[in-house]
Amino acid sequence: xxxxxxxxxxxxxxxxxxxxxxxxxxxxxxxxxxxxxxxxxxxxxxxxxxxxxxxxxxxxxxxxxxxxxxxxxxxxxxxxxxxxxxxxxxxxxxxxxxxxxxxxxxxxxxxxxxxxxxxxxxxxxxxxxxxxxxxxxxxxxxxxxxxxxxxxxxxxxxxxxxxxxxxxxxxxxxxxxxxxxxxxxxxxxxxxxxxxxxxxxxxxxxxxxxxxxxxxxxxxxxxxxxxxxxxxxxxxxxxxxxxxxxxxxxxxxxxxxxxxxxxxxxxxxxxxxxxxxxxxxxxxxxxxxxxxxxxxxxxxxxxxxxxx
Amino acid sequence: xxxxxxxxxxxxxxxxxxxxxxxxxxxxxxxxxxxxxxxxxxxxxxxxxxxxxxxxxxxxxxxxxxxxxxxxxxxxxxxxxxxxxxxxxxxxxxxxxxxxxxxxxxxxxxxxxxxxxxxxxxxxxxxxxxxxxxxxxxxxxxxxxxxxxxxxxxxxxxxxxxxxxxxxxxxxxxxxxxxxxxxxxxxxxxxxxxxxxxxxxxxxxxxxxxxxxxxxxxxxxxxxxxxxxxxxxxxxxxxxxxxxxxxxxxxxxxxxxxxxxxxxxxxxxxxxxxxxxxxxxxxxxxxxxxxxxxxxxxxxxxxxxxxx
Numbered sequence: 001x002x003x004x005x006x007x008x009x010x011x012x013x014x015x016x017x018x019x020x021x022x023x024x025x026x027x028x029x030x031x032x033x034x035x036x037x038x039x040x041x042x043x044x045x046x047x048x049x050x051x052x053x054x055x056x057x058x059x060x061x062x063x064x065x066x067x068x069x070x071x072x073x074x075x076x077x078x079x080x081x082x083x084x085x086x087x088x089x090x091x092x093x094x095x096x097x098x099x100x101x102x103x104x105x106x107x108x109x110x111x112x113x114x115x116x117x118x119x120x121x122x123x124x125x126x127x128x129x130x131x132x133x134x135x136x137x138x139x140x141x142x143x144x145x146x147x148x149x150x151x152x153x154x155x156x157x158x159x160x161x162x163x164x165x166x167x168x169x170x171x172x173x174x175x176x177x178x179x180x181x182x183x184x185x186x187x188x189x190x191x192x193x194x195x196x197x198x199x200x201x202x203x204x205x206x207x208x209x210x211x212x213x214x215x216x217x218x219x220x221x222x223x224x225x226x227x228x229x230x231x232x233x234x235x236x237x238x239x240x241x242x243x244x245x246x247x248x249x250x251x252x253x254x255x256x257x258x259x260x261x262x263x264x265x266x267x268x269x270x271x272x273x274x275x276x277x278x279x280x281x282x283x284x285x286x287x288x289x290x291x292x293x294x295x296x297x298x299x300x301x302x303x304x305x306x307x308x
Numbered sequence: 309x310x311x312x313x314x315x316x317x318x319x320x321x322x323x324x325x326x327x328x329x330x331x332x333x334x335x336x337x338x339x340x341x342x343x344x345x346x347x348x349x350x351x352x353x354x355x356x357x358x359x360x361x362x363x364x365x366x367x368x369x370x371x372x373x374x375x376x377x378x379x380x381x382x383x384x385x386x387x388x389x390x391x392x393x394x395x396x397x398x399x400x401x402x403x404x405x406x407x408x409x410x411x412x413x414x415x416x417x418x419x420x421x422x423x424x425x426x427x428x429x430x431x432x433x434x435x436x437x438x439x440x441x442x443x444x445x446x447x448x449x450x451x452x453x454x455x456x457x458x459x460x461x462x463x464x465x466x467x468x469x470x471x472x473x474x475x476x477x478x479x480x481x482x483x484x485x486x487x488x489x490x491x492x493x494x495x496x497x498x499x500x501x502x503x504x505x506x507x508x509x510x511x512x513x514x515x516x517x518x519x520x521x522x523x524x525x526x527x528x529x530x531x532x533x534x535x536x537x538x539x540x541x542x543x544x545x546x547x548x549x550x551x552x553x554x555x556x557x558x559x560x561x562x563x564x565x566x567x568x569x570x571x572x573x574x575x576x577x578x579x580x581x582x583x584x585x586x587x588x589x590x591x592x593x594x595x596x597x598x599x600x601x602x603x604x605x606x607x608x609x610x611x612x613x614x615x616x
């Protein structure tokens with residue numbers, strides 16, 4: 001049995017797991033992300049923890065297929081990150097750096113974290129068996145990843161799955177964090193929903209969960225706000241369908257905790273915008289939670305090796 | 309040297325070409341599309357003409373890699389067409405039907421015509437060497453195809469590259485041919501441009517070429533109309549970038565004859581909507597003209613065989 005180490009690097013912690021070819025996580029481990037010195041210690045830390053994990057678990061070099069690493073920024077298919085604000089990185093080839101640190105004992109595969117998580121959900125989660133899938137994580141921001149014809153899509157600039165930055169309202173006066181105006185993320189993310197709730201004068205608006213609770217109880221303002229959010233996201237999903245035509249949209253992230261009401265609203269808004277040929281695309285909740293990234297990073301390794 | 313037959317089935321004629329592995333068209337042939345009997349004769353006709361072409365050219369069974377066929381409708385990766393209005397087809401597996409007619413002498417690969425043409429431009433045309441590319445043909449309607457990570461994208465329902473049916477103006481009163489309102493195609497296609505020119509009372513509006521000529525000469529109404537068209541298309545391109553992040557957009561079809569003025573307007577509108585990470589995507593004119601489909605259909609065969 002071969003094993004891969006899946007490494008999901010976040011802005012606060014690094015999560016890693018030892019995953020078998022058959023998809024079992026044998027052990028997991030996490031440690032704080034060291035953001036000092038422009039994130040210069042992150043790759044050395046990851047390398048050290050990977051080596052330590054393998055030795056502790058008694059996984060020999062022959063049993064190790066490689067390491068997959070996901071980071072919260074654009075990554076091209078050769079492993080180059082072109083600025084990762086959350087980690088303080090400029091331009092860096094993380095595949096190359098990590099392979100060097102690991103003394104080239106095994107190959108490293110790198111990707112954007114949302115793209116890797118999509119591969120994880122397709123391998124073992126809500127998109128199991130789908131050759132064409134799109135994962136959308138709705139949290140503080142919106143992340144998304146695409147798998148097309150069975151392969152994770154990097155994109156030419158590492159920017160596939162940036163569905164949160166599709167323009168939804170060209171006339172919007174507020175700026176998005178990306179510098180544009182009227183991005184889907186400004187309405188459909190937790191941040192966007194809270195903003196709209198505040199504008200609507202919603203007294204219940206302590207957090208997104210409260211807003212969905214109020215909507216579920218029939219509060220008209222809360223219903224309007226949550227429907228607006230779903231309209232923006234359903235529109236973005238219809239654009240993803242027009243481009244790549246996924247079979248399934250997998251919804252994850254904190255806001256997906258709203259459950260059935262969110263799914264119903266998304267079904268409605270998606271069917272409003274989608275081209276008829278793609279209207280049977282399914283919309284489902286993510287199944288792997290925080291482990292999707294670890295699974296997907298490991299799967300990159302197994303897929304990468306199979307491609308050779 | 310191996311050869312493939314590329315077959316591009318259109319609503320009025322079928323174009324085919326004998327293409328070598330190295331990308332040379334050895335001979336081409338075309339014949340009228342028989343639309344009688346719900347298009348029931350099309351596949352038998354294609355099979356007969358393929359057999360005849362190979363024998364006339366002295367290409368033996370051993371020298372034939374296979375046949376690639378492109379049709380103007382959604383095609384899934386197993387070769388199933390799910391309604392092709394232009395040809396009168398309902399549900400039909402054209403890969404299966406054509407292989408049977410050809411007595412299973414060689415494999416058949418099938419795709420949507422725009423997807424196949426994209427593969428052609430990536431192989432030998434304006435997208436040469438690009439792993440991620442999007443071809444948009446702007447004519448009476450708008451067709452598009454996607455190549456991601458070096459592979460043609462079919463999509464789950466055969467509906468990848470339907471960029472013309474992204475919603476551009478949700479408040480539009482007119483219906484699109486697809487049944488939705490405000491689709492990109494209603495503004496950016498030749499039909500859409502003519503409609504807007506008529507609405508603007510443009511006297512020069514005999515055809516699209518005249519409108520672009522007037523715009524080039526500084527006619528303010530013609531400038532406005534052509535800029536509106538480019539705004540709709542640039543928006544659709546930004547959505548394709550957000551989903552799949554192509555390196556290059558290749559513009560073909562009748563309207564692309566407008567040349568430089570169209571390219572400038574598209575650069576401007578695309579940069580207005582695109583997420584910053586993808587802003588360096590290039591916009592270029594198609595290079596293979598009507599032969600893109602033949603080349604792409606042949607390339608499907610060579611790629612399909614290499615994948616085995």
